[in-house]
Amino acid sequence: MSETADPKAAVMSTPVAGDWNPDVIRQEVAALQHKPGALLPILHAIQDRVGYVPEGAVPIIAEMLQQTRADIHGVITFYHHFRTHPSGSNLLEVCRAEACQARGGRALERHVQERLSVGYHDTTADNEFTLVPVYCLGNCACGPSIRVNNDIIGRVTPQKFDQLVDALTTSVLQLK
Numbered sequence: 649m650s651e652t653a654d655p656k657a658a659v660m661s662t663p664v665a666g667d668w669n670p671d672v673i674r675q676e677v678a679a680l681q682h683k684p685g686a687l688l689p690i691l692h693a694i695q696d697r698v699g700y701v702p703e704g705a706v707p708i709i710a711e712m713l714q715q716t717r718a719d720i721h722g723v724i725t726f727y728h729h730f731r732t733h734p735s736g737s738n739l740l741e742v743c744r745a746e747a748c749q750a751r752g753g754r755a756l757e758r759h760v761q762e763r764l765s766v767g768y769h770d771t772t773a774d775n776e777f778t779l780v781p782v783y784c785l786g787n788c789a790c791g792p793s794i795r796v797n798n799d800i801i802g803r804v805t806p807q808k809f810d811q812l813v814d815a816l817t818t819s820v821l822q823l824k
Contacts, residue, residue: 668698673705677712687713687723691730700731728782735778736771738816740764741795745784748791752805756792759806763813776817 676693680686690709694701701724710717724730742757764772764779771778787793790802796812804812 668702668705670704670708672697673702673708674712677709681712687715687720688727691724691727695730700734703732728780736775737818738777739780739795739797740777741780741782741785743783743785743787743791743793743795744781745788745791747784747788748793751791753792756794756804756806756809760794760809763806763810774817777813 673694676697677690680690680693683689687709690713691701694705694709706717706720706724709715710720713720724732740760742760743753744757745753748756760779761767764777766772766777766779768779768781782795785793785795785800787800787802792804793800793802794804794809795801796816801808801812
C-alpha cells in the first residue's frame with residue numbers, strides 16, 4: 649500500500665451515466681456464464697464496463713444464468729462494492745475502521761464531506777466525486793486512508809486531501 653499516489657493515475661474512465669444496453673449485458677454474461685461461480689465475475693465485468701450494475705441488467709443476468717431476479721438482486725445488494733447507479737468520475741472511499749479513526753479519521757471524514765459538500769453515498773454537483781464509506785482498506789499502519797478509484801492513499805491530512813481534489817477536478821476551459 650502506498651502513502652501517496654499520482655492523482656492523474658487515479659482518474660477512472662467511467663462511461664457516461666446510462667451508457668449501456670441489453671446487448672452489452674448479454675456479452676458480459678455470455679463471456680463468463682460457463683465458469684463456476686460465474687455471478688460475481690459477471691457483476692464485476694458489468695460494473696467495470698458500464699460503471700455500475702443497472703437495474704435493467706438483473707432480468708437479463710437472471711435469465712441467462714437460470715436464476716431468479718431475487719437471487720441476482722440479493723448478491724448485488726449484499727456486496728457494498730456493487731453500485732446500482734452511476735457514480736461520479738472519481739470514486740472516493742474513506743476508511744472508517746478503528747485504526748484510521750484512531751489516527752484522525754473522524755476529522756478527515758468531516759473535512760472531506762465539507763470540502764465536497766456531500767454525504768456518504770452522494771455524488772458532487774459537478775459529477776466529479778462519489779463519496780463512499782469503507783470499513784478497512786488494509787492500510788492500517790498508514791491511516792487515515794482513502795481510496796481514489798483503485799489507488800489507496802495513506803496518512804491523509806485535510807491539506808493532502810485538498811491537493812488531491814484539486815489535482816483530480818476537471819478544469820473548465822473558457823474559449824474566447
